[in-house]
Amino acid sequence: MDMTPNMTLSENVLLSIVLAPLAGAIVAGLFSKAIGRAGAHWVTILGVLTSFLLSLTVFKALVFDGAAKFDATVYTWLVSEGVKFEVGFLVDKLTVLMMTVVTFVSLMVHIYTIGYMADDEHNWDEKSLAGKNSYQRFFSYISLFTFSMLMLVMANNFMQLFFGWEAVGVVSYLLIGFWSTRETAIYANLKAFLVNRVGDFGFLLGIAAVLMSFNSLNYAEVFAAAPRMADATFQVFPGVDWSLLSVIGILLFVGAMGKSAQMPLHVWLPDSMEGPTPISALIHAATMVTAGIFMVARMSPIYELSETALSVVLVIGALTAFFTGLLGLVQHDIKRVVAYSTLSQLGYMTVALGASAYSAAIFHLMTHAFFKALLFLAAGSVIIAMHHEQDMRKMGGLKKYMPITYWTSLLGSLALIGFPGFSGFFSKDGIIEAVHHSHIAGSSLAYFSVTAGVFITALYSFRMFFLVFHGQERMDEHTRHHLHETPAVVTVPLMLLAIPSVILGFFTVGPVLFGDYFGDAIYVAAAHDGLAVMGEHFHGAFGFILHGMMGLPFWLASAGVFTAWFIYMKRPDIADVFQDKLSVVHRILENKYGFDDFNQKVFGDGSRGLGGLLWQVGDVKVIDGAAVNGSARLVGWFSTVVRHIQTGYLYHYAFAMIIGLLVLLSWVVVPGFVR
Amino acid sequence: MAFTDLVFYVFAAISVFAGVRVISSRNPVHSALYLVLAFFTTSALWLLLEAEFLAITLVLVYVGAVMVLFLFVVMMLDINLVSLREGFARYLPVGIAVGGIIVIEMIMVLSARYGDMPKPAPHPASYSNTEELGGVLYTVYVYPFEIAAVILLVAIVAAITLTLRRRPGTKHQDPAKQVAVKREDRVRLVKVPSEPRQ
């Protein structure tokens, strides 16, 4: 490796990476009529391609040429009492990994969208104005999303992080409700937005706590000062001392729970499948939902100083990984199965974070981004072929009609369940092992969850796989007649995504998981460093595979696949028997543990009731009635009275002037004279 | 008390009396004539101050020209005195009160400076007020003087603009047009087909 430590990253290159998708979004969004459909997809794809290629050069510079990390301010927005609010970039190996993943997946999704949205006008009412330029608008949104996500990951300060955080939230809102004439889509995007508000509120409080205690928003400054704050406490309620860093860590994690859909703030993600499938792949599988994971990894210098916060992260992640996986078993909508699988996998990443295995979390994030994007796009491919039918009960036997989709789906599913040698295997096994080595509170629960989760993952993944591609053809005659493989713009991204899904783990497990890839980008306290212990036993990727073949997770995954085959292929009647015998369990799962009902009843109806009360009494009566209208009426009345002074008579006017003169004289001269 | 002081007080008293009569007189012609009286006495006061030019100008311009015009207007207009004087009694107390306060305040202020006002130096025998004025009018004050000229021009323009009116219906002859007229303007040859014999 050629080491030239003096080499630095160019600010202009970094700016171009961020701004190219923004420029594409602006052109496609504001000039949609002028550039037409082809213009819109070309300009946005060009923007994202620029970003991706430049990200690759940055990746090369940082990883292979040994360039120093970039940490500098690009623009100072304002300075308030010594605190700077800036736009700045921190680009190290962690960041560049995210940048490359985000831009690559985004590029694939852009290309895929050309095929997916080709006949989008059928999804709109003919009279709908929003349907007129929906194609261009969609491209503008996804480019805007790419810009927001890059701003998020490249931030070197909390303000920009928050900007990116909120910006991806807004774009996600716009995209979930993209088909704005569908009531379910509107409901889903409102739900996503509101649930994220809860998380963002915690996040904002966390940033405020950082600002309050560190008096800075810059990462480097905060991280440098964090060790001195390790024992600091403060009181929210009088008499109760809380560790400052724990509070900050947990508050920031609340934000991550919203964005990365951890229990109990996970409820928005399944509903967000109302959005077009490319979005589900880009935002709700590969990139945006990983923002929380990335954020916690980025904040590792803070989390490492608080075991309490790590425990909270670990337990929440474990619960999410296990319970949301179970929900995937009872879904019929193909995209919802993938969505619950995403939830479960995000739980895995969170568990890794809690176990201080940040690099394992990021590693899983990376591999997951590829194979989950693949699975989503494959699901989308099926949906296109099925004429936008998403119910798996109406599919089956698609293997012979859609060979490419079939094979890429198989590869993606194998990666997902962690079949040895596939990229998911390395990352998932790494997490399970890391949890095994962790000793903080909740680690045994987490170990059980992630291990049992392997079986569940395999079960629901192959349940879906068999239901869609094998068995009886349950679709109607018309659909069957038109079944064929999707066009190249759809299948090429599938194939391109399949490659990293299979091989990426094999080549990167060494440096990323056990090597010093991340360097000082991630900080792990020696006491927590389970990965280091594992690293001592690591002897290359082949050894890891061999070791994995003998481990419990492999047998669990195999059992899961077999069970799925047995229940859904061999003896489909068993599924019904289970459903009858375990009707209570089934109902609980169908109701998704009652989270939605609870939220709807307590928070939804409760806040509406409270709002109605405040509106009727507080607003209408007190503020509008007495304060606003009352004072306005008073002034108005006074005004109509006073205007009668303006009589129109010349001598009244002249007299008023004389009176004015008299007042001035008496007010000023006489007192001045007496003095 | 010197003789000039006596003269001053006599003329000043007449001037104030005339001023009061201008506004209290029932007949507008009388008011105008009292105003003439006030101008005369004021010009006498200026003579006492050796401001002969101003004194003469005041009489010539105001008495000779402005007031004569004013009298013409007053006499030609049929002014309803009763309606003009309506409310005079009603407003009188307020007017007197306000005026009285202002007078008192003025006296308070001005009397304080009265004692220490220095007397101007006596002029030499060859002093001519007119010459002095002429000396500065076109030199030091040339700029205000020019502006004053512009104001007079604007006054002329304004007066003409507001009063000159061409009524559309008036009958008048324009000799130039009459001379310039051509045959084509007046005579039109019309070809009339001859009526067929019945």
Next chain:
Amino acid sequence: MTPDVAEFAPLAAEIFVLAMACFILVLDAYLPDTRRLIAFRLTQVTLLGAAVLTWMQYDTMIGTTDRMVLLGGTYVADTLSMVLKLAVYAVSAGVFLYSRDYLRDRGILKGEYFVLGLFGVLGMMVMISAHNMLSVYLGLELLSLSMYTMVAFQRQNGVASEAAMKYFVLGAIASGMLLYGISMIYGASGSLDLAAIGRYVAEHGAEDRILAFGVVFIVAGLAFKLGNAPFHMWVPDIYNGAPTSVTLFIGAAPKIAAFAMVMRVLVEGLGGLHADWTPMLIILAVGSLAVGNVIAIAQTNIKRMLAYSTISHMGFVVLGILAANKVGYSGAMFYAITYALTSAGGFGLLVLLSRAGFEAEKLDDLKGLNDRNPWLAFLMLLLMFSMAGVPPTVGFYAKLSVLQAVVSADMVWLAAVAVFFSIIGAFYYIRVVKVMYFDKPEDEAPIFAGFDAKAVLSVNGLAVLALGVYPSGLMAWCAKALG
């Protein structure tokens, strides 16, 4: 001391305007009615030429001297005069352009109108450059006389004639007060020269009460010109009665000249007496803010409403002056200039909305303007927001800078009063916006307006926004002029 001809050279702008006014007057007499536009075009050329000459005059001064006092101390040229004159030219040129079609539709597109307008501009220039009480007074009379005549210009219009009559009589009373005050100052100090008066006041200002006595009358006269309560009674009647194009003229540039007059007389001449005039100006300011903002609410005639709004804005200008510090003076100057701009835009829009046989002057005439012409509605929205002081329009910044000065002069209560009345005032500005955007149009007639007038109005409206976003340029000039 005989003035040298060379001493007149710096007055090139004044001489040019005067000569052109006379030229247009004579030329117009020989033009047929169909070619009246020549007078209009020559007027615009005159204003442009005057701007160039004024800039050249300033340009020759740069580096050698801050100010030139010429012609026996009756004329002064400095940065203040340059900035204010340029503002007067710009605003007047816009005003004439807006009025062109309006005048034509009403058959009063006459050369005299523009000649009188130019004489008015000349009067303002004299006021702005005055360095002697006589120049101040004569400039004021020149301006006033032109304006009286312009108000009465539409002779058949009874309301306009009544307005002109009121304006003339009240103006004469105010001039009398001003002259009386000047004579008192002259009697005490023995001079009409502002510099000499300034020196005398610095020495004897404290003990000589006759000066303060004179100041009362001068302030009364100035307050009339600015339109401050209780000397404001003429404003609504004249604004309402005059043809809208004349209201437009009266409401814009003369405010700049009135500000200049106040600065020259009160600050340059009688600055030593600010302890006396500050309390007087407080009365004027509070009275204007209260009367202007409160009574405006009850108006249904938009011209009348804007008249009351003018009163309240002049209250703000006075607020800046009474702070008696540099921040206040430059704030007041900024306020006066930007207000003239905003006012020109506001009345200009009314002029454009009027057409033959129809005067846009009722609030209802603006109903649904957004449906009829969204761009004009947007411009009006900008102008109204600026008057109400909504950021990021310039009105906000102008109010802010004046209030800062008042606060820095330790009169926080006064700033609070000003803000209180501004809030009341915001109501009627926003009502205009509400009427334009949320009411159904009663009048569906299309809006005819010349392209150039629309373009200038757009520039005018957008300038209100641009100056609000980047106020520093103009503010720097204001600070330099009063530095």
